[in-house]
Amino acid sequence: PAPLPGGSCGxxxxxxxxxxxPGRAVDGEQQPAExxxxxxxxxxxxxxxxxLTRIPFFKEIIVSSFTxxxxxxxxxxxxxxxxxxxxxVRCALAVAxxxxxxxxxxxxxxxxxxxxxxxxxxxxxSQKGVLxxxxxxxxxxxxxxxxxxxxxxxxxxxxxxxxxxFISKLKQLKEVHSPFTFIIDDPSGNSFxxxxxxxxxxxALVVTYYKRTPQQAAMLGLEKPADSxxxxxxxxxxxxxxxPECNAPANTNMKLVQIPHFKEVxxxxxxxxxxxxxxxxxxxxxxxxxQGTRITFRITDPSDMTRDILKSETCSVEIPELEFExxxxxxxGKFTTLEGLxxxxxxxxxxxxxxxxxSSTPSKTEKLQEFIGRLQEIIEGKTKxxxxxxxxxxxxYLQNVxxxxxxxxxxxxxxxxxxxxxxxxxxxxxxTEGYETAPAPGR
Numbered sequence: 001p002a003p004l005p006g007g008s009c010g011x012x013x014x015x016x017x018x019x020x021x022p023g024r025a026v027d028g029e030q031q032p033a034e035x036x037x038x039x040x041x042x043x044x045x046x047x048x049x050x051x052l053t054r055i056p057f058f059k060e061i062i063v064s065s066f067t068x069x070x071x072x073x074x075x076x077x078x079x080x081x082x083x084x085x086x087x088x089v090r091c092a093l094a095v096a097x098x099x100x101x102x103x104x105x106x107x108x109x110x111x112x113x114x115x116x117x118x119x120x121x122x123x124x125x126s127q128k129g130v131l132x133x134x135x136x137x138x139x140x141x142x143x144x145x146x147x148x149x150x151x152x153x154x155x156x157x158x159x160x161x162x163x164x165x166f167i168s169k170l171k172q173l174k175e176v177h178s179p180f181t182f183i184i185d186d187p188s189g190n191s192f193x194x195x196x197x198x199x200x201x202x203x204a205l206v207v208t209y210y211k212r213t214p215q216q217a218a219m220l221g222l223e224k225p226a227d228s229x230x231x232x233x234x235x236x237x238x239x240x241x242x243x244p245e246c247n248a249p250a251n252t253n254m255k256l257v258q259i260p261h262f263k264e265v266x267x268x269x270x271x272x273x274x275x276x277x278x279x280x281x282x283x284x285x286x287x288x289x290x291q292g293t294r295i296t297f298r299i300t301d302p303s304d305m306t307r308d309i310l311k312s313e314t315c316s317v318e319i320p321e322l323e324f325e326x327x328x329x330x331x332x333g334k335f336t337t338l339e340g341l342x343x344x345x346x347x348x349x350x351x352x353x354x355x356x357x358x359s360s361t362p363s364k365t366e367k368l369q370e371f372i373g374r375l376q377e378i379i380e381g382k383t384k385x386x387x388x389x390x391x392x393x394x395x396x397y398l399q400n401v402x403x404x405x406x407x408x409x410x411x412x413x414x415x416x417x418x419x420x421x422x423x424x425x426x427x428x429x430x431x432t433e434g435y436e437t438a439p440a441p442g443r
Contacts, residue, residue, distance in 0.1 A: 032065075039068035046070070061106060063131060077128040078106060084220060085189025087209040093134075093193050094204045096179045101135040104194040110220060111186035113137060118169055118180075124187075124219070134182055135174055142170050187216035241270060248274035257335070259397060265310060267335055282333035284312055288425060289394025291414040296388050297338075297398055298409045302381025305339035308399040314425065315391035317345070322374055322385070328392075328424070338387065338398070342379050346372060392421040 032049040039046040046068035054060045067074045095101065107113065108129045113122040122141065132140070145167050152160035173180060184191050189209070195202040212220075236255050243250040250272040258264050269280040297304075311317070313333045317326040324345075331344055349372065377383040389396050394414075400407040422428050 037066060039066075039071065039073060041073040042068060042071040044068065044070040046073075061131065076130070078108075078131040079129055084222065087189055088185070088187040088212050088216065089189045089191060090183065090185045090208045090210065091191065091193040092206045092208075093182045094179060095134065095173075095176060095182050096204065098176055099196075100204070101174060101176065102133050103196065104192075105130075105132055105134060105137060105184065106190070106192035107132070107137070107184060108186055108188055108190045110188050111184050111191040114183040114185070115173070116181055116183070118166070118173070120166075120170070138170055138174055142167055145170075187212050188220055243270070243272035243275060243277055244279065245277040246272065246275040248272060250274070250277075259308070259310060259335075263395075263397075265335060280334075282310060282312070282335040284333075284393070284395040288427070291394055292390070292392040292417050292421065293394040293396060294388070294390045294413040294415060295396065295398050296386060296411040296413070299338075299378060299381075299385045299387055300409060304409075305337065305342075305379065305381065307338045307401065308335070308397075309338050309341055309389075310335050310395075310397040311341060311389065312391055312393060312395040314393040315389055315396040317341075318388040318390070319375075319378075320386055320388070321378075321383075322371060324371070324375075339379055342375065346375050346379070349375075392417050393425060 032051040035048045035050065037046055037048040038044075046066055048064060048066045051063045051065075052060060053063060062079045063076070064079065065074070065076045093100065093103070106129075107127070109127070110124045112124045114120065120141075122137075127140070130136075130140075145163055149160055149163065152163065182193075184193060193205060193207075195205055212222075236253050238251055238253050241250055241252045242248065250270055252268055252270045255267045256264055257267055263284070266283040267280065268283065269278070271278050297307075299305075311331070311334045314328055316328050318324065326345060326348075331341075331348065334341060334344065336344070349368065374383065378385045387398075389398060398410065400410055402408075417425075417427075419428065
């Protein structure tokens with residue numbers, strides 16, 4: 001089979017020998033596994049060697065080394081053989097001698113290296129993981145800065161000169177004419193600075209373990225970033241369902257919406273391409289409130305019809321002037337305008353099967369037409385009326401156009417629910433305290 005292409009040090013292709021066993025012991029010694037890989041420099045085949053080894057007083061790591069016989073290109077990197085640790089680690093070493101420059105360093109991809117005396121930093125994920133020494137870290141930094149110096153000298157001599165001065169300062173660090181601080185900060189907890197006095201304490205090395213911040217956890221892929229909730233509000237989610245009318249496959253769109261001066265709601269809309277059926281539904285994004293809500297609104301102007309309204313599934317609607325009451329559960333949850341809700345009520349009354357066809361009587365039809373006419377006058381703003389919403393769950397809302405000031409035409413009352421209302425909401429049988437210590441029922 002053809003070898004797979006390599007990355008920075010070659011990606012594994014077909015293994016030669018026992019595949020998948022880096023560092024297999026042969027005659028008591030660890031032997032690297034050799035895997036044929038594609039060289040990304042000359043695009044010919046090279047060899048990647050993988051060795052599982054253990055660093056004393058630390059942990060196991062996988063050393064990966066790639067060499068290409070065709071172009072002599074080579075690269076080495078390391079990966080932790082363990083999992084991400086429970087805490088991050090920060091190692092601060094006071095480098096005071098040439099011997100300190102030879103200390104072994106394990107630097108993972110996500111580690112940040114700093115030398116405060118030079119205001120020098122190697123950011124996380126800017127280099128691959130590496131097993132080297134402090135001197136090797138500095139040499140690698142010098143090589144990286146020198147690489148593009150010819151181009152900089154041609155483009156901007158002043159910038160190139162400043163970088164030359166900084167490179168000289170980095171090279172002088174290797175001579176340790178004066179002490180400096182070497183800091184490696186790894187939120188994954190898998191980086192390491194050698195302690196030559198182990199298991200005794202190293203006075204020059206300070207190792208600190210810390211709890212990761214949410215941003216560091218997100219960088220490591222352990223949790224979503226803090227602003228993911230904001231992303232969810234801006235995103236329309238879609239999932240597959242079946243049409244409630246024809247049972248054909250359909251798509252349901254879902255959107256999280258924040259209602260100003262109220263709370264979050266979830267709007268769900270289903271559209272069937274097969275039969276054309278459309279439906280929308282609103283769910284509260286929060287819990288049942290401690291108290292019920294009764295909203296009384298006096299309709300006095302045609303502009304009142306444009307007010308936003310959220311009617312939950314547990315909300316009943318009353319219009320005293322029409323002697324009309326819409327019970328809990330009717331029309332489901334809706335997020336619309338006052339005009340939209342009144343038109344839905346009008347459509348619901350017109351489709352009542354007991355007032356249509358042979359089931360109706362002249363007197364019923366006349367009363368129905370009178371009711372629809374009076375409701376239409378309210379919708380058109382020709383008649384003043386009182387609109388009442390009563391929601392025991394406290395999850396309904398009618399827009400206050402004067403917010404945050406009080407609305408003279410809008411009254412919101414909070415009240416304690418009755419036993420029957422709690423029963424309808426299923427709260428009477430819900431135990432939220434002491435259930436952990438409750439004795440198990442007999443069997």
